Amino acid sequence: MNPTHRRLGFSFLYFTPHVTDAHHRWFERLRAHGYDGAELPVVAATEAELVATRRALDTNDLAATAVGFATTDADPLAADAAGRQRAIDHLRALCDKARTLGADVLAGPIHSAYGRFSELPPTAAEHARCVEVLRAAGDHAAKVGVTLAVEPLNRFECYFLNTAADCAELVRAIDHPNVRGALDTHHAHIEERSLAAAIASSRGTLGHVQLSENHRGTPGTGQVDFTSVRTGLDAIGYDGWLVVEAFSRHDPHFGSALRIWRTLDQGAEDVLAAGATLARTHFGATIPPARPDAR
């Protein structure tokens, strides 16, 4: 399989974990730089905000993907059934929000509570709980036309799921058409022996890709080997989203939560342009060209 068109997205986590109409002005800039869509955080979003965001996306002819995470109050790994039910309810609510946005993918660390560590390696019991919760969430995702994309994180942010191979194994165990894996090159650069081998291990399970640097700043200015990412994705016939993901301190609290302690870019225009250039350089004709009004 030789993909001819992958869609290019830009994650609004660059600006904030809670998008409001103050951020909608950036949609025009995404379109101008040739992005097909925006990846939008949904955990904190209200229904009214999501409706307004969808309208602003439509104005700029942009698609959406959604990004979310599991919380300590709604942890798929919870030992008690009531806790796991809260996790299922939480993931169902995120699916509903994704649908309101018109997003076909809900990506992120939805496998375990963000920021919670057991201080031990993952156990077989935790794996089984995660399978149960994500399979149930997948049933709801299917009803609303969303695909869940389970994102491994590096060891400093998560103990439960660190590698592409473990993610692929988890997705196969969940065995649900609406539950796929995600790959974020920032985490993979830290955890994998080889990006190409990691992507090869995701064959048949990969549903979402985020392009992010080792330093989380301006795409293309770091050490991530995007040539290997392209080779690897071509080899497995990946034809989903490529979402540029960078972080900043535009929202100081969120920046600190993500351990962003210094300025990593020259502003949003710099990151938008660099992400589009990186994608065109490495993914060539598989993504769309910039519109003539890009500047």
Ligand SMILES: [Mn+2]
């Ligand atoms: Mn990510």
